[in-house]
Amino acid sequence: xxxxxxxAGYIVVLWLxxxxxxxxxxxxxxxxxxxxxxxDAGRLTSAQRTAMLAQFGMDRPLxxxxxxxxxxxxxxDLGTSLAHGKPVLKVIAARLPWxxxxxxxxxxxxxxxxxxxxxxxxxxxxxxxxSALMCTVVFFGSLPPFWVGMVAIAIFAVALGxxxxxxxxxxxxxxxxGSVFRHALLPVATLTLGYIPSVFLVARASLEDALGEGYVAxxxxxxxxxxxxxxxxxxxxxxxxxxxxxxxxxxxxxxxxVIVETVFAYPGxxxxxxEGILALDFPLVQGVFLLLVFSVVLANxxxxxxxxxxxxxxxxxxxxxx
Amino acid sequence: xxxxxxxAGIGLFACLALPGFAAPLRVAVAYEVTNLxxxxxxxxxxxxxxxxxxxxxxxxxxGNAQPWLATAIVxxxxxxxxxxxxxxxxxxxxxxxxxxxxxxxxxxxxxxxGTPNRWTHHVSDTPKLTTxxxxxxxxxxxxxxxxCPMFDRVTAADLVILPEHLWRSVKEPHLYHGPLIGTGPYRxxxxxxxxxxxxxxxxxxxxxxPRVTSIFISFIRNPATAFAALCxxxxxxxxxxxxxxxxxxxxxxxxxxxxxxxxxxVFGVELRVNFDRAxxxxxxxxxxxxxxxxxxxxxxxxxxxxxxxxxFPALASPWTKPGLRQPSDDxxxxxxxxxxxxxxxxxxxxxxxxTHGAPLRFSLKVSSSEPLHQRAAQVIARQLKAVGFDIEVxxxxxxxxxxxxxxxxxxxxxxxxxxxxxxxxxxxxxxxxYGYLWHEGRSYPELDALIGQWRIASTVEARTQAGFALxxxxxxxxxxxxxxxxxxxxxxxxxxxxxWRPIPGLGVFHKWSLLEFAGGxxxxxxx
Numbered sequence: 001x002x003x004x005x006x007x008a009g010y011i012v013v014l015w016l017x018x019x020x021x022x023x024x025x026x027x028x029x030x031x032x033x034x035x036x037x038x039x040d041a042g043r044l045t046s047a048q049r050t051a052m053l054a055q056f057g058m059d060r061p062l063x064x065x066x067x068x069x070x071x072x073x074x075x076x077d078l079g080t081s082l083a084h085g086k087p088v089l090k091v092i093a094a095r096l097p098w099x100x101x102x103x104x105x106x107x108x109x110x111x112x113x114x115x116x117x118x119x120x121x122x123x124x125x126x127x128x129x130x131s132a133l134m135c136t137v138v139f140f141g142s143l144p145p146f147w148v149g150m151v152a153i154a155i156f157a158v159a160l161g162x163x164x165x166x167x168x169x170x171x172x173x174x175x176x177x178g179s180v181f182r183h184a185l186l187p188v189a190t191l192t193l194g195y196i197p198s199v200f201l202v203a204r205a206s207l208e209d210a211l212g213e214g215y216v217a218x219x220x221x222x223x224x225x226x227x228x229x230x231x232x233x234x235x236x237x238x239x240x241x242x243x244x245x246x247x248x249x250x251x252x253x254x255x256x257x258v259i260v261e262t263v264f265a266y267p268g269x270x271x272x273x274x275e276g277i278l279a280l281d282f283p284l285v286q287g288v289f290l291l292l293v294f295s296v297v298l299a300n301x302x303x304x305x306x307x308x309x310x311x312x313x314x315x316x317x318x319x320x321x322x
Numbered sequence: 323x324x325x326x327x328x329x330a331g332i333g334l335f336a337c338l339a340l341p342g343f344a345a346p347l348r349v350a351v352a353y354e355v356t357n358l359x360x361x362x363x364x365x366x367x368x369x370x371x372x373x374x375x376x377x378x379x380x381x382x383x384x385g386n387a388q389p390w391l392a393t394a395i396v397x398x399x400x401x402x403x404x405x406x407x408x409x410x411x412x413x414x415x416x417x418x419x420x421x422x423x424x425x426x427x428x429x430x431x432x433x434x435x436g437t438p439n440r441w442t443h444h445v446s447d448t449p450k451l452t453t454x455x456x457x458x459x460x461x462x463x464x465x466x467x468x469x470c471p472m473f474d475r476v477t478a479a480d481l482v483i484l485p486e487h488l489w490r491s492v493k494e495p496h497l498y499h500g501p502l503i504g505t506g507p508y509r510x511x512x513x514x515x516x517x518x519x520x521x522x523x524x525x526x527x528x529x530x531x532p533r534v535t536s537i538f539i540s541f542i543r544n545p546a547t548a549f550a551a552l553c554x555x556x557x558x559x560x561x562x563x564x565x566x567x568x569x570x571x572x573x574x575x576x577x578x579x580x581x582x583x584x585x586x587x588v589f590g591v592e593l594r595v596n597f598d599r600a601x602x603x604x605x606x607x608x609x610x611x612x613x614x615x616x617x618x619x620x621x622x623x624x625x626x627x628x629x630x631x632x633x634f635p636a637l638a639s640p641w642t643k644p645g646l647r648q649p650s651d652d653x654x655x656x657x658x659x660x661x662x663x664x665x666x667x668x669x670x671x672x673x674x675x676x677t678h679g680a681p682l683r684f685s686l687k688v689s690s691s692e693p694l695h696q697r698a699a700q701v702i703a704r705q706l707k708a709v710g711f712d713i714e715v716x717x718x719x720x721x722x723x724x725x726x727x728x729x730x731x732x733x734x735x736x737x738x739x740x741x742x743x744x745x746x747x748x749x750x751x752x753x754x755x756y757g758y759l760w761h762e763g764r765s766y767p768e769l770d771a772l773i774g775q776w777r778i779a780s781t782v783e784a785r786t787q788a789g790f791a792l793x794x795x796x797x798x799x800x801x802x803x804x805x806x807x808x809x810x811x812x813x814x815x816x817x818x819x820x821x822w823r824p825i826p827g828l829g830v831f832h833k834w835s836l837l838e839f840a841g842g843x844x845x846x847x848x849x
Contacts, residue, residue, distance in 0.1 A: 034728045166551050267517045
């Protein structure tokens with residue numbers, strides 16, 4: 001694919017994402033006034049309801065709302081959150097660091113552990129041990145995150161009293177490194193545990209491919225030990241497919257924080273999104289989803305660039321087609 | 323060394339000087355506190371009233387409201403339309419400005435004429451205030467469009483008063499982010515949406531001395547996490563009822579104590595029937611439906627027997643007709659009515675069909691965030707199957723459940739019903755006019771006549787009797803079939819604070835639990 005075609009593709013994906021993002025909340029029955037007024041929303045006159053919707057620009061025809069929405073995005077204006085009464089960008093900015101902390105650490109840990117386990121899988125040549133390793137990893141990855149989170153709370157917070165049950169930092173201590181670290185441990189562990197298997201499976205397959213290459217056979221014939229072959233010859237090549245997965249995982253994990261943050265009452269984007277959906281807070285939900293779409297597309301662009309840097313053959317292929 | 327001694331001395335003096343508990347009290351709530359004004363969606367009145375006050379207290383639910391910010395709320399004339407309100411002298415807002423009649427006049431007008439919120443219909447509709455005029459610095463007069471004999475014990479106990487000097491220029495109150503200033507026993511010290519709200523005691527509070535000097539209120543949506551945090555010693559109170567299955571385990575934990583009462587019995591779980599859709603639009607069909615349901619079994623299976631069954635509205639409310647009964651527990655009678663109406667099983671498949679041969683298949687909506695409601699839905703589906711219905715339980719997300727209800731896109735739906743709808747006599751009229759129990763204007767001559775009587779009733783007694791007649795009419799063919807009134811238990815750490823006072827309709831986390839009353843504890847605040 002040419003570079004121009006790729007850029008056009010990204011733009012189309014962004015536009016489609018933004019459009020779906022606009023339409024989806026509006027396909028739900030009801031409107032945010034029900035949330036703002038509660039049980040008594042039914043008694044509002046249509047004039048009162050329209051006046052309330054007008055405060056948030058939701059009284060206009062759909063096409064006009066869409067036009068306004070797209071032009072606002074261009075100005076980085078994501079509207080005003082109904083539940084918070086503040087600009088969406090400001091609300092998101094306050095929560096984003098907490099989620100980046102969870103997701104950032106979880107991605108790194110999941111990749112390191114998943115890759116090490118894949119190497120271990122190939123290094124341990126006994127079939128029974130390899131199968132046990134595979135089953136264990138897949139088993140833990142299949143556990144529902146909310147259940148893992150609750151079990152972790154029951155063991156490490158309630159029974160042992162080692163770690164806090166909820167929140168991002170101690171209320172009494174405030175935001176200190178120690179407090180933030182302790183509060184992040186269980187949510188990070190829950191997120192990481194859920195993501196290790198997919199890293200493990202991709203790494204295992206790419207290591208298997210790499211180990212079948214001719215240069216690996218050559219290294220073996222020169223008397224290299226299996227561990228040296230694995231780490232020096234196969235592992236660097238096997239890392240390349242993981243770059244794409246690394247980029248994709250950002251979006252997946254960002255979405256996955258909804259459950260983990262709700263279980264641990266962690267004040268990040270996931271919990272914000274969940275509350276926004278409950279409240280039919282269209283501007284907020286749109287803002288968070290838009291951020292997800294942008295971050296996934298940006299991560300893919302970064303992965304493309306990185307792939308080219310890691311594999312010179314791709315660069316020449318690209319140059320040849322441009 | 324010297325400075326340490328001085329610091330220790332100051333600390334000791336501070337501890338002795340404070341009347342209550344110096345350590346911050348840690349409380350979890352199940353809703354996110356994004357702001358703290360009457361326009362903040364989803365906030366319960368109990369949290370608002372830690373910071374703000376109402377003219378009368380504690381609530382409109384039990385008929386025991388007494389003047390609070392007011393010293394007297396007295397009717398003028400015989401028609402029940404005009405009231406004179408005298409206010410306390412010497413009350414100050416948290417920023418030091420004096421509280422006067424102009425604040426009350428401003429607030430009532432702002433609620434009546436401005437952007438609606440959950441409470442504003444109490445001055446803009448039922449009742450509708452036509453005149454709100456100051457008399458002097460500490461008194462005012464209000465006039466209602468129609469008789470408003472409940473003004474002193476219902477309306478005055480429903481609305482928190484706002485400071486005019488901060489709210490005068492606010493055009494879009496849902497977007498207000500100015501200082502959160504009230505006259506209440508606690509001041510807002512810090513608010514971090516999604517994390518916590520910190521309140522500090524107002525030492526100059528007119529209504530008594532706050533016994534706890536500082537409160538951290540954190541938001542935990544997941545009840546399992548909240549109660550785990552309580553067990554782990556990270557919280558001192560979870561301000562939500564303990565789920566039935568946790569009552570026993572938590573009551574055996576050494577560091578915890580439990581108090582019962584609070585919301586019950588003015589908080590319940592009900593089956594809502596969409597009277598806009600056939601065949602539920604037929605009163606006879608609704609009566610048979612209610613007869614087919616056995617609420618006692620729902621209570622046993624869902625709430626593990628912790629609670630009581632009873633009619634709509636609330637059992638314990640003085641505004642509920644004594645001896646009111648909801649048709650129930652008679653599937654045979656239900657079957658006979660369905661037969662007589664032509665809903666019979668014509669093809670022997672165990673399902674009733676209507677006169678056109680269509681089987682009686684209905685959906686029962688229930689929110690995915692309410693596991694107890696889901697259990698109740700299964701029990702109801704089975705009970706209705708026994709009389710020949712096919713009920714499909716449809717679990718939907720909470721926002722969709724709410725939207726389906728407000729847009730009337732449901733057959734049957736299970737939801738909580740709050741004290742506001744169960745025990746507020748003015749709200750009963752709102753309910754029959756605006757869609758919860760009926761729509762005004764939809765043909766129901768018997769109901770229209772009763773609404774007319776209610777509106778012209780100019781005394782508390784006449785208004786109460788008119789309310790009783792409405793309740794009786796509703797009970798004959800209910801659209802809100804009460805399933806049960808759960809007994810609310812609240813778990814807390816007594817070593818942190820042991821002064822919780824359960825008040826029906828308010829739970830335990832309210833200002834009346836946190837005050838050292840100057841003249842002794844009022845009767846309504848006693849557990």
